[in-house]
Amino acid sequence: MRRTGIAETCIGIFILALLAAIAGGVYIAQSIFDPGFYSVALQKEGNGAYRKNSLPSPGSEPTPAFLPETLVPMGPEETFDSGTLSDKIDGKADLYLSSGFVKLSTRRFARRDDPKSWLELFIYQMGDPTNAFSVYSVQKRKDSRPVELGVSAYATEDAFFFTNGPDYFEIVSANKDLAEEMSSLAKNLVAAEPKYTGQRTEASLFPPESLDESSISLHMSDVFGFSALDRVYTASYGPEAARVTAFLSQRESAEEAAGLADAYGRFLIENGGEEAGAIPGAPPDSKVYKVFDTYEVVLHRGKFFAGTHEVDSLESATDIASRIYRKLDEAGR
Amino acid sequence: MRKRSKDHPLQSEMDRRDFLIRSAKAGLTLGAAAALGYFLYDPVGPGIPVEKSSVALPDFSVPEAGKKIAIATGDDRIKTVNAALKALGGIECFVKKGDRVLIKVNAAFATPPSLCATTNPELLAEVTRLCLGAGAATVAVTDNSINNPESCFALSGIGDAARSSGAHLIVPAESLFTSITVPGSNFIRNWPVLFGAFKGATKLIGICPVKDHHRSGASMSMKNWYGFIGGRRNIFHQDIHTFIKDLAIMIKPTLVILDGTFAMISNGPTGGSVSDLKQTNTMIVSTDQVAADAVGAALLGKTPADLPFIAKAEQAGAGTSDFEALSPFRVSTG
Secondary structure (H helix, E strand, O other): OOOOOHHHHHHHHHHHHHHHHHHHHHHHHHHOOOHHHHHHHHHOOOOHHHHHHHOOOOOOOOOOOOOOOOEEEOOOOEEEOOOOOHHHHHHHHHHHHOOOOOEEEEEEEEEOOEEEEEEEEEEEEOOOHHHHHHHHHHOOOOOOEEOOOOOEEEEEOOEEEEEEOOEEEEEEEOOOOOHHHHHHHHHHHHHHOOOOOOOOOHHHHOOOOOEEEEEEEEEOOOHHHOOOOOOEEEEEEOOHHHOEEEEEEEOOOHHHHHHHHHHHHHHHHHOOEEEOOOOOOOOOOEEEEEEOOEEEEEEEEOOEEEEEEEEOOHHHHHHHHHHHHHHHHHHHO | OHHHHHHOHHHHOOOHHHHHHHHHHHHHHHHHHHHHHHHHOOOOOOOOOOOHHHOOOOEOOOHHHOOOEEEEEOOOHHHHHHHHHHHOOOHHHOOOOOOEEEEEEOOOOOOOHHHOOOOOHHHHHHHHHHHHHOOOOEEEEEOOOOOOHHHHHHHOOHHHHHHHHOOEEEOOOHHHOEEEOOOOOOOOOOEEEOHHHHOOOOEEEEEEEEEOOOOOOOEOHHHHHHHHEOOOHHHHHHHHHHHHHHHHHHOEOOEEEEEEEEEEOOOOOOOOOHHHEEEEEEEEEEOOHHHHHHHHHHHOOOOHHHOHHHHHHHHOOOOOOOHHHHOOEEEEOO
8 A cells, every 4th residue: 555645644634633623613603602593583574473473564464354444464363262371461361261261362453554553452252241241340441431332342542442242352552543543443343243232230230329330340250359259240339539349249049148148257257357246227137347447248138149348438338238238129029 | 557557647556455445444534524523413502401400590699799779760761770770889780891691571472662561672772781881791681471472572672672782682492491490499390491591691680560460469570580481381370479489599680670660550461551550650670689579569559468479589588578678779860
């Protein structure tokens, strides 16, 4: 075999050293963390996920029939079931899951002439109108104004909230100047479905005098922190400075209503309350509790469990409770 | 044959045996190079998961800085965060030249900045600029969002704010998660954590808004670390207070910045309207995350006792709820 020359050996060693240096460089380079590596998806304008979720691309997505002319979809509809709802709304999922939640559909829309003005539509399918009213009512914003849609509805300066039949709707805008678009979208959504005119519930048994009708809410579980208390309507009476919260719930039987009143009374005592004894003006079948500095009247009449909750004034607490009792009495006859 | 040899003198000296030996050597060299390439090949890229028994999250606190808290009031986030940091001695007390800073934002939702459900982008940009101005080599921003990460970073304004101020975004790729066990934790046991985002980081700053939370009562500094958790993390909502305590003992930050300029006082953690917000004009900057949350509770009309996770975190040694014991620096920006 021919022996290699010095030149050949030197060239061979040089090439091997170069390869080793390249391998070492690659090894070192890949072990250094580069945050930019993980932001490529956001930096590339053409990235599908980025465009789909941020900027409208008119004509690329089917347009729903209820969409006003001035809006275009920013991307496809997303849907969530009970197993994935928290992927969209995190900790607030419990509120819906405890109220019969079936499915959530969401979609973002932007102004055709201004892609940076956008809103998001949430449609919660809640199974039945009572469930839908519950999630609508317990989240009601204080600084809101009623909206005439023919269904239960209100608006804030950047959002619309309404319920129609078994569905609860939210339209949340990124800009405060989208009121017109939100209004048109809400009207179209209501028009697209049979208008739900409401059903008679025990909420209609709240005495109307000084009642704030917009305050009526339906709480589905763990009401007032008591785990056995569910499906309770609450309503506010009187001026803001002297608000009285009343509650009312129809149970399966008179026995259940009476048993619940007893159990709730025990719960109050376990949590620092005490029986106030016989109070003049208190309604029949009731007990008055003093819980720290507030009063609680708990009563039952027929299948109804009712009362007043955390009222500063004993007189106001018993007055409203008595009116509720009389109303229930009339309804029972 | 002999004639061709004269034309090609090198070939003339190679016999059959020589050819086979050289071919075998060349083959061995190629095989060795391929084997070396295969051995060195990283199929996942930076942030590759490593064995859970060999990892632990670093302690990012600055011992010489001690436990401090500053509470700045005012309606301008840029002014209040600067005032609070100045009261603590300046960002230079916490970020040194060459530091690689990781900022954990709340980018949980693809919602507009106006809802204050996510970290305010202007605040993020300012803190990034301050870190770079103090000599930080890099600033990276991350969160394992609840909604699609790309849309969260884009629609919350956090993506643009990070880029414009010179920070890198770390999108929570699958490969960045590693299952780890946090000693003393009830739930973070062999559970995926965004471990890859910490690689190379020398300082950690949490920036988040003050929010109501339907399950935990509040979402503040300690709850913000939830965004380091992977997997089906919603199961931890069943015992959310204990889980937030676990987060507090897992993360030892350099600083937390709790933005209470607007507090989401109802319908949290997503909100849904500016009507869910209350202007509370407060910026809290602290080296003690428990103390920061104790101050933040008041912005939601609550006391630390109303939020069981604060007491749990304190008992676990993550900080103190008695923020007055830290002699807070109180500054007003007018």
